[in-house]
Amino acid sequence: MKFFLPDSQDLVDPSFDFENEQRAKDRRRQRHDLYAHEVFSQPAFDGFLVSKGMVDGFGALGSRYTLSQRLRLSQIGAPEFFRVNRAPHPLQIMGDCGAFTYVKEQKPPYSVDDVMDFYATCRFDYGVSLDHVILDFLPEADAPGAGPRAVPAAIRRRQELTLEYASEFLHKHTRGRHAFKPLGVAQGWSPQSYATSVKRLQQMGYDYIALGGMVPLKTQDILRCLQAIQAQRAHGTRLHLLGVTRTEHIEEFYRLGVASFDSTSPLRQAFKDAHDNYYHNGLTYTAIRIPQVEGNTSLQQRIASGQISQNQARKLETACLQAMRLFDSGRRSISKVIEVLLEYEDLYAPDAKRNHAKDYERTLRDAPWRRCACDICKHLKHHVIIFRGAERNRRRGFHNIWSFYRHMRDSGTDTHEFTVGQQVAGLKERACRTN
Incomplete structure (x- = not known):
């Protein structure tokens, strides 16, 4: 099974000084900053997923690429743009249209030709057919006796449109003799409707099929869809x-025909989740919050209103950073570190329903970064567990990607056939600790 990392131009600055929080004066982002695969000496994922909607931008979302980056991508192609030759093992690149960027539109803003030109110009290894996301999940439509009215016409139209695009996409791919491998997209609103889409895509000639619109679904609903698809696959x-x-549930996914997946969850959890920020051996840990005084909006508002002094805030911020430094060198106890962390937390988050005392105690007691073999943890040490600024947070996200992939691979074989028994055990252990 292969793991593709969706691209959103997440890079880190190798010149960043974590002790003084300064960058090199001659730093140029595209030239000097590093992608995740350039940071690690061991594999962290199998490839990138690059979305046309992410590159071009659509509506209020905008592009994650500058104009010069978009031009460069089209001129030199994705392999050179992403510097995949610097990865510790071969990386493949999959392209898709980024259907969630235009999900509210009546129809996609692109044509099949637009999408194919994007894939060919960027020199992707795989290309996903143009699709239109169905967000509604209506399993009751599969019940015996449920008529056509159980599913609104607009939803059915999205499925038909996606299948029409897939047929046109495959026809033009064959006629144009494109080098990338085509994937047809299956959209549905229920287990049987997904199975119907897969059946029709196979009849067109697809043997690699992407399942879209499943991000909002509960895991059991995804499994129900895969089980229905299995009867047609x-x-x-x-x-x-x-x-x-x-x-x-990856082991079950594999048994039901899933050969690959993509997700930004390991990366985003590093700085989006309230508690699960750091992965280690199937467990997750809460990162230590030490926000920058100048970078915390609510704290700045309280300073501006005169509720607290800026000197007091900066003094506590500095004390927290110093406490973590001393803790990692064995010169400060866990209780002393938590004491100063909570004092600062009372300042920047006075209205929080509960503090992080128990979470921090577990994180500091286990100190998982000391046992991690990834290049980031070995280099950053305690800085990787500090929730503070993009350079630390993004590196922790990179670590999560590495940790997730390593755990996935170490539990399986060279052909990516793996089980997640250890991971399930880790999640159960975490649940017991939490409860």
Whole structure:
């Protein structure tokens, strides 16, 4: 099973000084900053997923690329743009249209030709057919006796449109003799409707099929859809889950024909989740919050209103950073570190329903970064567990990607056939500790 990392131009600055929090004066982002695969000496994922919607930008979302980056991508192609030759093992690049960027539109803003030109110009290894996301999940439509009215016409139209695009996409791919491998997209509103889409895509000639629109679904609903698809899936047909991880069920996904998936969850949890910010051996830990005084909006507002002094805030911020430094060198106890962390927390988050005392105690007691073999943890040490600024947070996200992939691979074989018994055990252990 392969893991593709969706691209959103997440890079880190190798010149960043974590003690003084300064960058090199001659730093140029595109030239000097590093992608995740350039940071590690061991594999962390199998490839990138690059979305046309992310590159071009659509509506209020905008592009994650500058104009010069978009031009450069089209001129030199994705392999050179992402510097995949610097990865510790071969990386493949999959392109898709980024259907969630235009999900509210009546129809996609692109044509099949637009999408194919994007894939060919960027020199992707795989290309996903143009699709239109169905967000509604209506399993009751599969019940005996449920008529056509159980599913609104607009939803059915999205499925038909996606299948029409897939047929046109495959026809033009064959006629144009494109080098990238085509994937047809299956959209549905229920287990049987997904199975119908897969059946029709196979009849067109697809043997690699991406399942779209499943990100909002509960895990059991995804499994129900995969089980329905299994009854229609031909021998040799592979499935790709767009935007879905659900690590505790990957073994079941594999048995039901899933050959690959993509997800930003390991990266985003590093700085988006309230508690699960750091991965280690199937467990998750809460990162230590030490926000920058100048970078915390609510804290700045309280300073501006005169509720607290800026000197007091900076003094506590500095004390927290110093406490973590001393703790990692064995010169400060856990209780003393937590004491100063909570004092600062009372200042920047006075209205919080509960503090992080128990979470911090567990994180500091286990100190998982000391046992991690990834290049980031070995280099950053305690800085990787500090929730503070993009350079630390993004590196922790990179670590999560590495940790997730390593745990996935170490539990399986060289052909990516793996089980997640250890990961499930880790999640159960975490649940017991939490409760």
